[in-house]
Amino acid sequence: MSALLTESEFEAIASSIDLPSNAFINGKFMSAKSGKTIPSVNPATGDVITDVAACQVEDIDFAVGKAREAFDRGYWSRLHPTERKHAMIKLVKLMKRHRHELAVLESIDSGKPISDCVEIDVPESLHCLEWHAEAADKLYGKISPSGDDALGMIVREPIGVVACILPWNFPLMMAAWKLGPALASGNSVIIKPAPQTSLTALKLAELSIEAGIPPGVLTVVPGDGPEAGGALGMHPDVNAVSFTGSTVIGRRFLEYSARSNLKRIVLELGGKNPCVVLDDADNLDYVAEHVAQAVFWNMGQNCSSNSRLIVQKGIKNDLLEKVIEKTSDWRTGYPLDPSNKLGAMNTREHFNKVMNYINIGKEEGASIILGGESIDIGNGIYIEPTIFDGVGRDMRISREEIFGPVLSVIEVDSPSEAISVANDTEYGLQASLFTSNVKQAHRMARDLQAGTVTVNCFGEGDISTPFGGYKQSGFGGRDNSLLAHDQYCETKTIWYDLSDNDQDADLS
Numbered sequence: 046m047s048a049l050l051t052e053s054e055f056e057a058i059a060s061s062i063d064l065p066s067n068a069f070i071n072g073k074f075m076s077a078k079s080g081k082t083i084p085s086v087n088p089a090t091g092d093v094i095t096d097v098a099a100c101q102v103e104d105i106d107f108a109v110g111k112a113r114e115a116f117d118r119g120y121w122s123r124l125h126p127t128e129r130k131h132a133m134i135k136l137v138k139l140m141k142r143h144r145h146e147l148a149v150l151e152s153i154d155s156g157k158p159i160s161d162c163v164e165i166d167v168p169e170s171l172h173c174l175e176w177h178a179e180a181a182d183k184l185y186g187k188i189s190p191s192g193d194d195a196l197g198m199i200v201r202e203p204i205g206v207v208a209c210i211l212p213w214n215f216p217l218m219m220a221a222w223k224l225g226p227a228l229a230s231g232n233s234v235i236i237k238p239a240p241q242t243s244l245t246a247l248k249l250a251e252l253s254i255e256a257g258i259p260p261g262v263l264t265v266v267p268g269d270g271p272e273a274g275g276a277l278g279m280h281p282d283v284n285a286v287s288f289t290g291s292t293v294i295g296r297r298f299l300e301y302s303a304r305s306n307l308k309r310i311v312l313e314l315g316g317k318n319p320c321v322v323l324d325d326a327d328n329l330d331y332v333a334e335h336v337a338q339a340v341f342w343n344m345g346q347n348c349s350s351n352s353r354l355i356v357q358k359g360i361k362n363d364l365l366e367k368v369i370e371k372t373s374d375w376r377t378g379y380p381l382d383p384s385n386k387l388g389a390m391n392t393r394e395h396f397n398k399v400m401n402y403i404n405i406g407k408e409e410g411a412s413i414i415l416g417g418e419s420i421d422i423g424n425g426i427y428i429e430p431t432i433f434d435g436v437g438r439d440m441r442i443s444r445e446e447i448f449g450p451v452l453s454v455i456e457v458d459s460p461s462e463a464i465s466v467a468n469d470t471e472y473g474l475q476a477s478l479f480t481s482n483v484k485q486a487h488r489m490a491r492d493l494q495a496g497t498v499t500v501n502c503f504g505e506g507d508i509s510t511p512f513g514g515y516k517q518s519g520f521g522g523r524d525n526s527l528l529a530h531d532q533y534c535e536t537k538t539i540w541y542d543l544s545d546n547d548q549d550a551d552l553s
């Protein structure tokens with residue numbers, strides 16, 4: 046999207062940014078009523094960069110009330126879809142103007158490498174918002190095939206107040222994935238960012254005022270999960286929750302819904318995604334690049350991370366040699382240095398969790414063929430890209446989501462064994478498959494139990510393709526594509542009787 050600035054230019058932006066810290070409710074920034082805050086820590090330095098409002102039940106009540114008022118008054122929900130589109134596109138233009146600020150905020154708040162923030166997170170978030178904005182005035186209702194004596198109209202209506210509960214691994218992009226379709230469909234949207242990474246959502250909220258999005262339509266309530274997230278989950282006036290995060294917390298939202306108002310719940314959850322490479326895969330150099338990207342991108346803190354490499358015996362050693370060689374280009378270090386491809390882990394707690402899994406892998410008897418250690422850079426928390434060979438399908442490092450730069454290599458004899466290992470998981474988010482045999486590719490893509498299967502590449506499709514999980518990787522809907530709009534809409538039938546009642550009366 047734009048040429049990278051230098052490290053000192055990014056540093057200059059970081060030191061001049063006015064860091065957002067208050068909640069954004071009814072078009073205004075305000076502290077939590079209790080005055081409580083959560084420190085926002087730069088994981089690359091360990092420094093507290095700001096203290097962010099910690100919203101609690103009373104703030105959530107107030108925010109939901111204002112969001113409902115905006116919805117009921119129709120400031121946005123009844124605005125002509127073309128006008129909604131224009132306001133959202135104005136927001137995108139403002140974000141584009143502030144792209145460097147957004148990228149730097151994302152990096153210092155999350156530990157992500159600035160090159161990813163500039164080249165992936167920010168531009169993809171803008172593209173997502175723009176794509177859904179463009180759809181706002183192009184989505185039609187339907188007429189039912191009910192014969193000449195009736196008119197059955199099937200219309201879409203915004204569902205109402207939508208709460209979006211976000212994870213910390215792609216803070217701005219996950220906000221955009223939900224905000225795009227939910228706003229375009231006419232809802233009032235309340236974003237609850239992860240407590241570790243609230244800054245880009247708050248910056249986006251600030252820009253929404255200038256874009257002309259009416260007060261109450263876009264709200265950001267930072268806060269702790271159980272308090273702010275729980276209050277939204279339980280709130281009787283929230284109509285839908287769109288959640289991205291861990292499977293364990295996702296389940297809670299189903300409970301919140303059951304215990305409150307049966308609000309609609311959409312869950313995008315964890316993964317233990319397989320990358321299957323068969324003996325006949327073309328060009329192992331190319332495959333190795335994708336294997337490295339699939340597991341190490343964003344320090345492995347990626348729901349679609351291919352953390353299991355399931356590879357046929359004949360090519361395993363050659364492939365691993367090439368993956369190690371490709372990974373040598375993945376320099377880890379200070380995130381604002383644009384030459385680094387990997388940055389810091391998101392929090393000390395998460396760093397400890399990943400290091401613990403590396404110890405578990407060693408104890409389970411898998412052998413480390415790359416990395417396996419933390420990297421000492423200042424007060425930051427960094428982990429080397431790590432590869433375990435000789436992983437058994439029942440080992441914990443083969444079954445549990447580590448969410449770090451750790452690859453588990455499982456050797457198989459045949460394509461059918463590869464499918465059996467790949468599907469032997471409670472998750473089903475994404476799978477990658479490498480083979481030069483087209484028939485095999487078609488068959489295996491069908492056999493893999495995952496919401497997205499990519500063939501001869503790693504990826505997640507693009508904004509036009511749905512993204513979400515089979516099994517315990519998802520529930521109730523899909524992000525991205527036009528299908529994403531459905532989860533933020535109600536379907537209403539409007540039925541007209543067109544029969545000629547007078548004529549019927551004459552006949553009788």
Ligand code: NAD
Nearest residue numbers: 211212213238239270271274275290291294313314315348
């Ligand atoms: P998490 O489940 O810990 O937290 C997600 C959100 O839920 C946060 O906003 C958090 O504050 C909130 N929360 C936590 N406890 C809560 C509670 N008791 N009640 C209400 N809300 C609560 O997840 P995380 O650690 O932020 O993110 C990592 C997870 O997200 C991984 O499992 C990853 O696979 C998943 N993820 C999935 C996708 C996808 O599209 N499927 C995308 C990104 C991340």
